Structure formats: structure tokens, C-alpha cells
Amino acid sequence: MRAIIYARLSPAPRGEESKGGNLRQQVELSQALCDRNGWSVITVVVEKDTSASTKRGAGRSAGWERVKALVEDGKADVIVSRHYDRMYRTPWDLEDLVDLAEATGVTLAAAQAQGVLDLSTPSGRLAARIGAVVARNETEMRAERQMLGHQRRRDSGRPFWSTRPFGFERDGRHREAEAEALRQAYQDVLTGVSLWSIAKDWNARELLSPHGKEWRSSNLRGVLLKPRNAGIQTYSQWVERADGKRVRLTEETGTGTWEAIVSQGMFRALVRYLSDPERNTGGGGRRKALLSGVVRCSKCRAVVAQGWSRRNAAGERYRIYTCSGGRCITCPADALDSFVVRKAIDMAEEWNAAPATDAADEEREAELLAEETATSERRTALAEMFAVGDIDASTLRAGVGRCDADLAKIRAELADLAANRMRVDLGDVEYLWEELDYEDPDRIDHARTVVMQVCERVELMPRGRGVRAFKAEHCRITFRSPESRRCAGMDAT
Numbered sequence: 001m002r003a004i005i006y007a008r009l010s011p012a013p014r015g016e017e018s019k020g021g022n023l024r025q026q027v028e029l030s031q032a033l034c035d036r037n038g039w040s041v042i043t044v045v046v047e048k049d050t051s052a053s054t055k056r057g058a059g060r061s062a063g064w065e066r067v068k069a070l071v072e073d074g075k076a077d078v079i080v081s082r083h084y085d086r087m088y089r090t091p092w093d094l095e096d097l098v099d100l101a102e103a104t105g106v107t108l109a110a111a112q113a114q115g116v117l118d119l120s121t122p123s124g125r126l127a128a129r130i131g132a133v134v135a136r137n138e139t140e141m142r143a144e145r146q147m148l149g150h151q152r153r154r155d156s157g158r159p160f161w162s163t164r165p166f167g168f169e170r171d172g173r174h175r176e177a178e179a180e181a182l183r184q185a186y187q188d189v190l191t192g193v194s195l196w197s198i199a200k201d202w203n204a205r206e207l208l209s210p211h212g213k214e215w216r217s218s219n220l221r222g223v224l225l226k227p228r229n230a231g232i233q234t235y236s237q238w239v240e241r242a243d244g245k246r247v248r249l250t251e252e253t254g255t256g257t258w259e260a261i262v263s264q265g266m267f268r269a270l271v272r273y274l275s276d277p278e279r280n281t282g283g284g285g286r287r288k289a290l291l292s293g294v295v296r297c298s299k300c301r302a303v304v305a306q307g308w309s310r311r312n313a314a315g316e317r318y319r320i321y322t323c324s325g326g327r328c329i330t331c332p333a334d335a336l337d338s339f340v341v342r343k344a345i346d347m348a349e350e351w352n353a354a355p356a357t358d359a360a361d362e363e364r365e366a367e368l369l370a371e372e373t374a375t376s377e378r379r380t381a382l383a384e385m386f387a388v389g390d391i392d393a394s395t396l397r398a399g400v401g402r403c404d405a406d407l408a409k410i411r412a413e414l415a416d417l418a419a420n421r422m423r424v425d426l427g428d429v430e431y432l433w434e435e436l437d438y439e440d441p442d443r444i445d446h447a448r449t450v451v452m453q454v455c456e457r458v459e460l461m462p463r464g465r466g467v468r469a470f471k472a473e474h475c476r477i478t479f480r481s482p483e484s485r486r487c488a489g490m491d492a493t
Contacts, residue, residue, distance in 0.1 A: 003039040005030040026082040029111035094132040172258030230267035231260030265418035297323035335470035379403040
């Protein structure tokens, strides 16, 4: 008898690693069974983190398909595993094996089961089908226990984190140094500081990730977008789309029992800011120019990027800003930087003299949070009414749709309030000229933050044919109003 040993390790539970020793044990037990029966092993197929539970019509793993191919080619007489559930766990998987046995005469053997399953006989098929039903029941019971466990955790509001998240301990308490860094990062990003600069600062201070890795723009962005930082509890589940692909959907389920690091308004403001498709990320690296991605072309509305002029008769070049949408407009970079910074410094005096509106904002924020809680409770109540049959599906969809629309408006206003409260310290703007050091990207970030704070829009105007020198009318700035924190429509010229 020619035997194929098949060993398979199911996907590990969340937060745990698969144990390679289990695979070795499966192979050793199967090899011992082959030795006792005098079977010659032609190959050993080992698979890790694969499942034998498949939906009808879905393909099995590559390793199992290889086993089937060897049997169909007449190269094996028996398939050996530690237990039969390594080969199949659903009735339809078993029927595929029955068809394979009828066509090839292959038998199944398990090291931890008595006897060999001969699927060509009625009694062998009966025993295999009973085993498949039992295995299927175990799978469904395990899934039900997991769902009930998730429901209990969701209802309790307690933190459930497989690993310690940045800013927190496993029990939900703050790790204060990291929590303070997160608070400052939210404020910095909302005032224009790049993720690259924040990551560089954290690495210099040795504030590494919980896994001991240094920060980059990408993993820092992921941490800032975690709802847990605002005390928001979420529930994630895998769902299958119409095209057969599985996607992970995450929904907010309420407020957790742990203390938030930042307010929900600030969190939503940052999510909106980082998700803005018009935001120029610069590729996640250091800033190379003060106004790249800030200034827009007045013709095509595209942002400008830094470039270099053509060489003059002396072979020299200088920095320029040019429209990224089609080179509609170009402008000398040094002159534009100086002009915009000077206007920002002039405007800063009005900002420093503006009255604070934090008290009114806080009162409105409290009202919005109360409305958000009430709307979320109405949404939950609709689901409960549908579950007991008080309302039908169409009423549920209409009610949930209205609640979701109301929640979107409330959260958008909360984000506006949080973003509007973000101000940079403009007390030392007279020293802003010293920050224009292109050898130090951190200084560029500081100057850029001030510009973005006081300027709502900066537009590059056409210079006219043959005009090379920069003039004030070549740039139009719309400032934010210090009183209303909205566009004042002021023209820099």
C-alpha cells in the first residue's frame, strides 16, 4: 500500500500563534501507523493555518488539491492523517471524497481512530458520514460560542485587545507617556504638522510601538485612526460580498468603559482630515517645500509642487512652484514663500487679539454628544423591535437610515467644533522667518502650520506673458476670520 500522509493545522484563534509542534505530532503519529501496517509513504503534505470547512462549490487548499491529484494519477492507495477531521469537516467535503474513492479505490486511515474507512462500501460511507455530521456540529457550536462571547464583551463595554495597544495597558488604563504623545499628535496633525515629523519625534524620544518597532507615516496613521483612542467601542466581523470576496466591516457599538485619550470630536476631525482625498500627503516623507500642496492654481484648481527653473546663461537654477495639473502657472518659490509668510505674520496679530469662544463651543459639544447618545439608543431600539416582531424589515431600514443620517450630521458638527478649537501658538510669529530653513524639515513644518492655520486658501494667479518678477497681485490669499474662524474673503493684495 502506497500512503500519503496529510497533516493540517487550522487557523489559530485571534491573538494566538499556531504551534508547529502540533504538525510534527500529526506527522509522527501518521508515520507510526504506516510503519505498523507496512505501508510505504510516498510523500508528506503539511499545511498550516488552513481550514477543512469549505462552502459548497468553494475550492479546498492547495495542499489538499495536491493530495487529490496524486490519488487521481494512481500514485497512492491510502490517505493517512492523525484524525479524519483533518481531511473533511463538512458533509459536502465528504461526498467529494466518496466520489474520489469510487473512481480510484483510495481508502482513508487515521492514527487516532480504529480501523480504515473504505468509502467504496456502504458501512464505510455510513461511518464517514456520521463523523462528518459530528464534525460539522462541533464547528457550528464553536462558532455560536464565539458569537455569544463577542456579544457579551460588546454589551459589557470592557476593552478586549489581543495585544497591548499604543497609549493603553491591556486593562484599559493609560500608559501616560504614550497617551500624552497621542494627545499632542492629534493637535499637531489638525494644525498641519506632517505625520513624518511626528513619527521622527517619537522615534527620537524612543516612544516605539508596543511591538518595539519604529514609527513611519503609515503605521502612525493607523494608530491615530483607532476609535479606541476616543473611548469608542467597535465590533468587527467578516462578511462575504456578492462577488464572493470576504471583507472586514467595523461598526461602532457605543462608548467603552475605559477612559478616552482624546475627545470624540477631535478624533472625528482627524479622521475627516486624514481621509480627505484632496489632502496632499507628500508620499509620507519629509517636507521639501513650504507651500507645496497648500497653494492652488487659480486656473485648474490643482495644487502646486516644487520644481526647478531652467538654467540661465550662467548655468544657475532657482526653486519654483509649478501647477501640478498641467503647468498652467509657475512662480519663483523663494519670493512666494516670503510673501505668504509676511502676510501670515500680519494676520497673526488679529488672531491673537480675537476673543476666545471655547465656552460656547464646549456647551454646543455637550448638546451634540447628548443628541448622539439618544440617536444611537433609538437605532438600537429599532433593532430590538424588529427582533421581537413589532416592526417589519422596511420600517427597520427606514428608521435605521434616518438615524444614520442624523448621526452623520451630529458627528460632522462635532468634528467641526474640534477642528476649529485647534490653534497654534502665534505669539512668536515674528521669529517665523528663522523657520524657513530648508535643511531642517521640522522648521518647515512649523512655518507651514502657521500658514495653514491663518490662511483658508492661497491661490497662484497668472503673471502674464513675459513677466518674470513676482508681484503681490500674483498671489491671492483668503484668510480665516479670527472671530468666526471661517473664510473672511480678504485679498492679500
